[in-house]
Amino acid sequence: MSKKLLLEKAHVEGIRTYDVYRREGGYRSVEKALKTMSPDQITEEVKKSGLRGRGGAGFPTGLKWSFLAKPAGVPRYLVCNSDESEPGTFKDRYLMEFIPHLLVEGLIVSSFALGSNRTFIYIRGEYAWIVDILEQAIEEAKANGWLGKNILGSGFDCEIYVQRGAGAYICGEETALIESLEGKRGNPRIKPPFPAVKGVWDSPTVVNNVETIAAVVPIINIGAEEYLKIGVGKSTGTKLISACGNINKPGVYEIDMTISVEEFIYSDEYCGGIPNGKKLKACIPGGSSVPILPTNLLLKTAKGETRYMNYESLSDGGFATGSMMGSGGFIVFDEDQCVVRHTLTLARFYRHESCGQCSPCREGTGWMEKILKNIEYGKGKMSDIDLLWDIQRKIEGNTICPLGDAAAWPVAAAIRHFRDEFEWHVNNPDECQKRNYGLAHYADPRPLAVPA
Amino acid sequence: MVQFPENKIKKVQEIIARYPEGKQKSALIPVLHLAQEEFGWLSSETMDYVASLLKLEPIEVYEVATFYSMYNLKPVGRYMFEVCQTGPCMLRGSDNIIEYIGQKLGIKPGETTADGLFTLKTVECLGACGYAPMMQMGKFYREHLTKEKVDAIIDECRTKASTLN
Numbered sequence: 001m002s003k004k005l006l007l008e009k010a011h012v013e014g015i016r017t018y019d020v021y022r023r024e025g026g027y028r029s030v031e032k033a034l035k036t037m038s039p040d041q042i043t044e045e046v047k048k049s050g051l052r053g054r055g056g057a058g059f060p061t062g063l064k065w066s067f068l069a070k071p072a073g074v075p076r077y078l079v080c081n082s083d084e085s086e087p088g089t090f091k092d093r094y095l096m097e098f099i100p101h102l103l104v105e106g107l108i109v110s111s112f113a114l115g116s117n118r119t120f121i122y123i124r125g126e127y128a129w130i131v132d133i134l135e136q137a138i139e140e141a142k143a144n145g146w147l148g149k150n151i152l153g154s155g156f157d158c159e160i161y162v163q164r165g166a167g168a169y170i171c172g173e174e175t176a177l178i179e180s181l182e183g184k185r186g187n188p189r190i191k192p193p194f195p196a197v198k199g200v201w202d203s204p205t206v207v208n209n210v211e212t213i214a215a216v217v218p219i220i221n222i223g224a225e226e227y228l229k230i231g232v233g234k235s236t237g238t239k240l241i242s243a244c245g246n247i248n249k250p251g252v253y254e255i256d257m258t259i260s261v262e263e264f265i266y267s268d269e270y271c272g273g274i275p276n277g278k279k280l281k282a283c284i285p286g287g288s289s290v291p292i293l294p295t296n297l298l299l300k301t302a303k304g305e306t307r308y309m310n311y312e313s314l315s316d317g318g319f320a321t322g323s324m325m326g327s328g329g330f331i332v333f334d335e336d337q338c339v340v341r342h343t344l345t346l347a348r349f350y351r352h353e354s355c356g357q358c359s360p361c362r363e364g365t366g367w368m369e370k371i372l373k374n375i376e377y378g379k380g381k382m383s384d385i386d387l388l389w390d391i392q393r394k395i396e397g398n399t400i401c402p403l404g405d406a407a408a409w410p411v412a413a414a415i416r417h418f419r420d421e422f423e424w425h426v427n428n429p430d431e432c433q434k435r436n437y438g439l440a441h442y443a444d445p446r447p448l449a450v451p452a
Numbered sequence: 453m454v455q456f457p458e459n460k461i462k463k464v465q466e467i468i469a470r471y472p473e474g475k476q477k478s479a480l481i482p483v484l485h486l487a488q489e490e491f492g493w494l495s496s497e498t499m500d501y502v503a504s505l506l507k508l509e510p511i512e513v514y515e516v517a518t519f520y521s522m523y524n525l526k527p528v529g530r531y532m533f534e535v536c537q538t539g540p541c542m543l544r545g546s547d548n549i550i551e552y553i554g555q556k557l558g559i560k561p562g563e564t565t566a567d568g569l570f571t572l573k574t575v576e577c578l579g580a581c582g583y584a585p586m587m588q589m590g591k592f593y594r595e596h597l598t599k600e601k602v603d604a605i606i607d608e609c610r611t612k613a614s615t616l617n
C-alpha cells in the first residue's frame with residue numbers, strides 16, 4: 001500500500017461533517033500555522049516540500065507564492081481552481097465530494113500565507129451539488145472559529161466563498177478564470193502582467209488547483225522534510241490519479257509516484273487490469289491534452305527502462321517518445337478501440353471550447369475536427385494526414401493561451417504513433433466503417449533507443 | 453413580468469456582498485443561474501431584468517449568457533438529458549446510449565419531445581469519466597448508464613411529471 005496523505009481519511013464514516021473531520025485530526029495545520037508560523041515561513045515550507053502545482057503544468061507552488069506582489073494597502077486574493085474540465089480528470093471532484101474539509105483547511109492555511117482575506121473557490125457550474133457540500137463545510141468551519149474575524153486570536157480575518165462557473169473548459173485557464181470571476185466571458189488575458197501582479201479586480205492573485213491546496217495540509221502537519229521523503233526526485237509527495245477508460249476499476253487513486261505504469265494498470269490495488277481479457281493498446285496518462293502513447297512506449301521508455309508514474313518518467317523522451325503527468329487523468333484504451341475516433345472526439349472538444357480570440361486556435365480546431373471526421377467516416381485522403389500535421393504545427397505556440405497547444409498535442413501524438421491506423425482508414429473506407437484497426441503492432445517490443 | 457421572489461432578491465444581495473465595493477458585476481454568472489432556476493431559461497426579458505438588478509448594460513449580460521454552455525437561450529423540456537460524448541465516455545459506450553435515448557424518445561440531440569417533457573443534448577466531458585457513460589439531469593449526475601437504467605430514468609420522470617400536473 002502506498003502512503004496516503006490526502007485520501008487516507010476520505011472513507012471514514014461521516015468525514016464530510018466537521019465533528020468527525022476534527023476528531024480525525026482535522027484543522028491541526030491551521031492551529032500550527034496561525035499560532036506558530038509566519039506567512040513567509042509557511043511559503044518557505046511549501047517551497048522546501050517540492051510541491052508542484054497539481055492543475056496540470058506542475059509549476060513549483062512555493063515559488064509561485066513567492067512571486068505574489070505585496071504592495072501596501074492593496075488586497076491580495078487566493079482563488080482555488082475547481083474548474084476541473086480536462087477530459088479524463090475527475091480527481092478534484094472526488095476530493096471535494098468526499099473530504100471537503102480538507103480543501104477548506106488547506107485554503108485557510110494558504111490564505112494566511114498569502115494574506116488573502118477573501119478567498120474564492122471557482123467551481124465548474126456542472127458540479128452543482130458539490131457547491132452545497134463545500135458551502136456546508138465552510139459554514140461549519142466558520143461556526144467553529146476557523147473562519148471569520150481574528151481567527152484563533154491571530155489577527156487574521158478570512159472568508160471563503162464558492163463561485164459557480166457555467167460551462168466553459170477555458171475557464172480553467174487561470175486568466176480566463178479571473179475574467180469569469182469578474183462576471184465576464186472567459187477570454188484568457190495576454191500575459192504579462194501575470195496574475196501575481198494584476199489578477200482579480202486588478203489585485204495580486206494566486207490561482208491554485210484543489211489538490212495543490214489540499215497538499216498544503218500534510219506539508220504543514222508533517223513538515224517539508226518528511227513530505228520530501230515521499231516520492232522520488234522532483235516528484236515529491238503523493239498524486240491523485242483519476243483512472244478511466246477500459247479498466248476493471250475506474251476511480252481515483254492516491255499514489256506515491258514510485259510505482260510503475262504497469263503496476264498501476266494491472267495491480268488490483270489500482271486499475272485492476274483490462275476487462276474481458278483484452279490487451280492494452282494505448283493510454284493517455286495525464287488528461288486529454290497530453291500525448292497518447294502506444295503500449296510499447298507506455299510501459300517502457302524508448303531507452304527500454306521501466307516507465308514510472310511520476311513527472312520525470314512520464315515525460316522521458318519528450319514528445320517524440322514520452323508524454324506528461326498533466327492533471328493525472330489516466331485514460332486507458334483496450335485493443336478494440338479506434339484511435340482516430342477518439343482523436344476526433346477530442347478535436348471536437350477543443351473546437352467547442354476554444355474561446356475564439358486567436359485565429360490559429362479558433363480556425364485550426366474546427367479545421368482539424370472536419371478533417372478527422374472525414375477520415376473517421378471513410379472520406380479522407382492520404383494528404384489529409386499531412387494537412388492535419390501541418391495545422392497542428394501552426395497552432396502550437398501561436399496563441400494567447402495554452403488551449404491552442406492542448407488542442408494540437410493530442411492530434412500530433414496520434415499521428416506520430418498511430419499513423420498506420422490513419423492510413424488504414426484512408427485506404428479502407430468501407431472496412432473502417434465496420435471494424436476497428438485493432439491492436440496492430442502497438443504492444444510489440446520496440447527496438448531500443450529509437451532516434452528522436 | 454419577470455421578477456424574482458423575495459428570497460431570491462435576498463440571495464442576490466448576499467452574493468453581491470461577497471465582492472469588494474463596486475464589483476457587483478462579479479455576481480452576474482451566479483445570478484444568471486438563479487434566473488435560470490426560476491424561469492427555466494434565459495429570455496431577453498429575463499436578461500434585461502438581471503442587468504437592472506446588477507446595474508449593468510443589457511449587452512454585458514447577453515455577452516456572458518451566450519458564452520457559457522449551461523445557459524439555455526431557448527425553452528427546454530422539463531427534464532434535460534445532457535449526455536457526455538467526449539473520448540473517455542465514448543470508450544465506454546456513450547454513443548450507444550445517446551442513440552438509445554434518441555430512439556426511445558423519438559428525438560435527435562438538440563431537440564425536445566412534443567409533450568415538452570424531455571430535451572436530449574450532447575455535452576462535453578463533465579468530470580465523471582470514471583463513471584461512464586453518464587449524463588447530467590438537472591442538478592445531479594446519472595452515472596454508469598445502461599439501457600435498463602435509461603428506461604428506469606425515463607419512467608421515473610414520466611411518473612414525477614404526472615404527479616406534478
Ligand SMILES: Cc1cc2nc3c(=O)[nH]c(=O)nc-3n(C[C@H](O)[C@H](O)[C@H](O)COP(=O)(O)O)c2cc1C
Nearest residue numbers: 053054055081083084085172173174208209212402
Ligand atoms: C485550457 C486550460 C484549462 C485548464 N484547466 C484547469 C483546471 O480545470 N483546473 C486547474 O487546476 N488548472 C487548470 N489549468 C491550469 C491553470 O491555468 C493553472 O495553471 C492552475 O490552476 C494553477 O494551479 P496549480 O499551480 O496549483 O496547478 C488549465 C489551463 C489551461 C490552459
Ligand code: SF4
Nearest residue numbers: 355357358361399401
Ligand atoms: S488559444 Fe484558443 S482558447 Fe486560448 S485565448 Fe486563443 S482562442 Fe482562446
Ligand code: FES
Nearest residue numbers: 536541578580581
Ligand atoms: S468524458 Fe464523459 S465525463 Fe469525462
